[in-house]
Amino acid sequence: MNRAGFGTRLFLASSLVVIGCVATAAVVSVLIAPGLFHEHLQQAGIEEDSGLAAHIEMAFRGTLVPAWGIAALVAVLIALAVSWWLARRVDRSVGALAESAGDIARGRYDTRVDDDAGLGREFADLADAVNELARRLGETESTRRRMLADLGHEMRTPIATINSHLEALEDGVRTADVDTIRVLRAGSQRLARLAEDINAVSRVQEGLDPIRPERTTTGALVTAAVTAASAAYRDAGLDLQVDTDPDIVLTVDPARIGQVLGNLLDNARRHTPRGGSVTLRTVRAGDGVVVTVSDSGEGIDPEHLPHVFDRFYRADTARSSRDGGSGIGLTIVAALVQAHGGTVSxxxxxxxxxxxxxVTLPTAGPSEGSANLDA
Structure with a gap:
């Protein structure tokens, strides 16, 4: 059963209101006008049963009824025309909104609602909300597709390595010696780290893990990060230097900023050859804190700099098979820094x-629970 559209029902309702108002005005006029007319005749000293009174009453009725009827008819026509025009505008706008919502439900996230009806702030806010919903769903879908494609690409190498060694074991070409176990374990660890990093960056970029800021100091953050990274730096034969002002107070999520520092130190370690050095430095800059991690390692060509924070991007693709990195560490850094209202370069x-x-972080920090990202 087809139901009438919103605009049609609005027009019918407006028409009924107008007709009801005219009918009410007519009834009130019939009930009140004669009494008022005769009262004025009495005040003028004219007898009600006189010929003059009858002539005046006839003239009054002959003038008032046509004039009132024409005025009522014109008013009704104008009101109906305005109601029809307004109903058409509302119907078009609501129809466009419903069509856009249907397109979004069907996966067309590029659809947008144009607020050209001028129906007021509420409808404009609704159109903006639908457009923002479509934009966010589109970004989420794009992120999902890119992630699936990148994930398939990144998993291919460790899976191929594991499979080749397993086939060699089955065929008797290799034995389950220390080297074989080491290669298999390295492949499985890389897959595990890849899964963890994928989950981490997805949750941060989608705002699923809220930021929980608290007051801390740069000294506490740096000490924790350096302590966690020291063993790996010793094994890599690298000199980890620290130059920090430990007394800078800032409001951040210590666990998240600790993850930022850890990822930056891990990235510097993997790209710096044995015998090199890495320096972690913090300084106050106005109302913020600037954290730098500098290394004496491989360096980055200028054409690669704009992409180092992109998911799975590597300036040297050959490194993916030997450095153990998932290619998402710097993406997590960028997402977490942005969630704190900071910048990274x-x-x-x-x-x-x-x-x-x-990394530049405001000392005031984000509000609790915020992680609004457009990554």
């Missing part, structure tokens, strides 16, 4: 010159 003079990663 990378700089390098080119290959062989090392790299510097700079």
């Amino acid at each position: 990378a700089a390098s003079a080119g290959r062989g010159t090392g790299a510097v990663f700079t």
Whole structure:
């Protein structure tokens, strides 16, 4: 059963209201006008049963009824015309909104609602909300597709390595010696880290893990990060230097900023050859804190700098098979820093010159629970 549209029902309702108002006015006029007319005749000293009174009453009725009827008819026509015009505008706008919502439900996230009806702030807010919903769903879908494609690409190498060694074991070409176990374990660990990093960056970018800020100091954050990274730096034969003002107070999520520092130190370690050095430095800058992680490692070519925070991006694709990185660490850094209202950038003079990663954080920090990202 087809139901009438919203605009049609609005027009019918407006028409009934107008007709009801005219009918009410007519009834009230019939009940009140004669009494008032005769009262004025008495005040003028004219007898009600006189010929003059009858002539005046006839003239009054002959003038008032046509005039009132024409005025009522014109008013009704104008009111109906305005109601029809308004109903058409509302019907078109609501129809466009319903069509856009249907397109979004069907996966067309590029659809947008134009607020050209001028129906007021509430409808404009509704149109903006639908457009923002479509935009966010589109970004989420794009992120999902890119992630699936990148994930398939990144999983291919460790899976191929594991399968080749398992086939070699089955065929008797290799034995389950220390080297074979080490390769298999490295492949499984890389897959596990890839899964963890994928989950981490997805939750941060979608705002599923809220930021829980609290007052802390740069000294506490740096100490925790350096302590966690020291063993890996010793094994890699690298010198980890710290130059920090430990007394800078800031409001951040310590666990998340600790993850930022850990990922930056891990990235610097993997890209710095044995015997090199990495420096972690913090300084106050106005109402914020600037954290830099600089290394004496491989450096980054200028054409790669704009992409270092992209998911799975590597300036040297050959490194993916030997450095153990998932390619998402710097993406997590960017997402977490943005969630805190800060910025992150990378700089390098080119290959062989090392790299510097700079994080700027406001000391005031984000509001609790905020993680609104458009990554």
